[in-house]
Amino acid sequence: MTAVNGIADIDHVMCQVTDTEQAQAVFERLGFATTPRSSIADGGVANRLVILTPKGPGVANFIELMAIEDRDRLEPAMAQVLSGSQGIKSLVNNLEDADTARAAQLAAGFAMLEVWPKQRIWQLPSGEELLVAFRVLLPEPGQVPLMFNGVQYRTLQHYLRPEFQQHPNGALRWVAVGAVIDDADFDSTVAIYERLYGSTAVRGAGQAIVTVRDTSLTLMTPDVLAGAYGAVEVSGFDPPDYCSVSVAVANLPRAAALLADAGVRYVQLTDSLVVEPADACGMVLEFVASAA
Numbered sequence: 366m367t368a369v370n371g372i373a374d375i376d377h378v379m380c381q382v383t384d385t386e387q388a389q390a391v392f393e394r395l396g397f398a399t400t401p402r403s404s405i406a407d408g409g410v411a412n413r414l415v416i417l418t419p420k421g422p423g424v425a426n427f428i429e430l431m432a433i434e435d436r437d438r439l440e441p442a443m444a445q446v447l448s449g450s451q452g453i454k455s456l457v458n459n460l461e462d463a464d465t466a467r468a469a470q471l472a473a474g475f476a477m478l479e480v481w482p483k484q485r486i487w488q489l490p491s492g493e494e495l496l497v498a499f500r501v502l503l504p505e506p507g508q509v510p511l512m513f514n515g516v517q518y519r520t521l522q523h524y525l526r527p528e529f530q531q532h533p534n535g536a537l538r539w540v541a542v543g544a545v546i547d548d549a550d551f552d553s554t555v556a557i558y559e560r561l562y563g564s565t566a567v568r569g570a571g572q573a574i575v576t577v578r579d580t581s582l583t584l585m586t587p588d589v590l591a592g593a594y595g596a597v598e599v600s601g602f603d604p605p606d607y608c609s610v611s612v613a614v615a616n617l618p619r620a621a622a623l624l625a626d627a628g629v630r631y632v633q634l635t636d637s638l639v640v641e642p643a644d645a646c647g648m649v650l651e652f653v654a655s656a657a
Contacts, residue, residue: 369563370473371466374419374578376459376516377427378542378610381447382646385413388430391646396534396623399430403485403497409438410447416529417538417612420579424459425524426538428610430646442478445506446514452647453607455512456542456582463500463517473560476505480517487523495523510554510605511544513561534623535615537655541574543583543609545590545602554605555584594639594649595632601642609649611637617654 382388389399397415404411412431419426431454433439433447446454460466463480470477480500487495498519506512518524546554548571555566555573562582566573571586590599590608602608614620621638624631632639640650 368461370469370561371460371462372515372562372577373459373461374421374424375456375542375580375582376424377414377429377457378453378539378607379429379431379446379455379457379514380452380646380648381449381454382430382432382451385411385430385432388432388646389413391644392428392430394627394629395640395645395650396620396627397532397536398529400529401487401489403487404434405483405485406435407438408440408443408483409433409435410443414524414529415532415536416524417532417536418530419525420538423461423521424579425518425521426580427524428539429457440481442503442506446503446512450601450647452642453542453610455514456607458513458515458577460500460502460515460517463502463515466515466517467502470502470504470561475561476508478503478505484519496520497523509557510546510550511558511607534620534652536620536652537613537615539580539610539612540653541581541583541609541611542607543585543590543593543611543649544607545587545599545604546584547604548586548588550605551584551586558582558584594651595634597632597639597641597649598643599649607648608642609651611651611653613655614652615655617652620652 399413411434415428417426484498500517502515566575571589573584575582638652
């Protein structure tokens with residue numbers, strides 16, 4: 366697919382957590398490995414990443430577990446993004462070039478902030494330090510129902526190190542993110558993300574799937590969300606809100622066995638396993654069998 370508005374794919378999911386060490390323990394119990402904790406001191410945030418393996422070239426694929434380290438240092442835009450309870454706060458688009466993407470997204474009718482250069486240090490258990498550098502593009506807060514932002518990597522190779530991509534539960538990549546939208550706002554919201562990604566949604570009753578390249582955004586009405594994940598509790602999601610991430614695994618029974626051994630509750634659906642938000646830092650976590 367040709368990049369639209371400078372976006373190569375949805376690169377990763379930004380999830381706010383109360384504490385990075387607690388989040389690490391939660392995700393390790395779910396069978397994931399995480400990167401070392403790192404911080405952006407002048408940005409007031411710290412994170413750990415659950416790094417997965419992208420399907421195509423030029424992008425990363427991960428779940429970011431981000432905590433507020435110093436609220437006084439948060440940029441105003443990030444302070445609005447990182448508000449409320451734990452859970453998914455933004456989709457982060459992979460940008461071929463942040464400046465070109467900003468111009469394209471402005472032309473597409475989105476009000477965008479200036480590009481921010483950022484960097485952080487990952488210190489590995491071996492003592493090796495990795496300088497991770499990137500450029501960030503955010504829209505002005507409040508103009509879209511579901512927040513997105515963008516990243517242009519300067520050091521993508523660090524996100525592709527094989528040792529970060531190995532997970533006991535056999536996780537391969539995240540493939541879809543879900544969100545709930547009120548019925549009255551559903552069509553207008555679908556149109557916004559069709560325009561952003563240059564992709565016509567595949568629609569069903571109360572549902573629309575916008576596919577980018579190797580990932581997709583599923584928009585659901587509250588009634589559809591209520592039945593989408595079986596008996597999993599979803600009443601805590603207040604539209605508009607991101608609610609779920611689907612992760613492809615190499616072997617679904619293996620993932621189920623690991624969850625059972627760890628004492629994690631899950632719901633078995635026809636083609637997936639679903640973990641409650643209370644056990645996954647505020648998100649519905651769905652494990653699906655890999656198609657390839």
